[in-house]
Amino acid sequence: MKSETWIFGGCFVFFVLVTPAYALITDASDHGMDWTGTSALFMTALLTGMIGLYLGFHAKRMDPRPEDRKDGEIADGAGELGFFSPYSWWPLWCGATLAIIVFGAAMAAYWLMIIGGVLGAVALAGLVFEYYRGDHAH
Incomplete structure (x- = not known):
């Protein structure tokens, strides 16, 4: 879960930096600021931040998975992963x-x-x- 937390944390930082830049760039145009794109980027930043926080809290509470450990081997992740539905119409x-x-x-x-x-x-x-x-x- 730690790797996923870092991925969503990086996306959050990216969107936090891009949102004001986008607002400034579109505000410099003749038509005024693009409120739709700016609010969409802002909401995307909030969404990635929320998911990153959720994954971060759960990463602290659960046992580390093999891919989260430095001494983890590929064979440690072997076994049944769960039930997956067969094809369906x-x-x-x-x-x-x-x-x-x-x-x-x-x-x-x-x-x-x-x-x-x-x-x-x-x-x-x-x-x-x-x-x-x-x-x-x-």
Whole structure:
């Protein structure tokens, strides 16, 4: 976790330095300061700082991982890493129904949004309950 903390800490410092520079550069133009870009860079700095602090606090509380130790070997990280889902078609259907809902909202076709919502509920239920039936049931 220490390496990730340093990465996000470096990103935080970068964005803290870039944000006022960007504000000054855009303020020198004829159109005035770009508030959208400046606030986006400021929020990005806050986000990277928040993640860096979170990872830093957890790095102090947990046992060091093999990559955090100076005497760590590659073999120390061997073993089961966790459960990873096999391929699934449900995320495709969830994304397709979201596309239908967004398309319906863009075209003000509320009937299409309702159809997308119903199909989306079915797709979301399929995604959530995928491991309760079928080939991958537990």
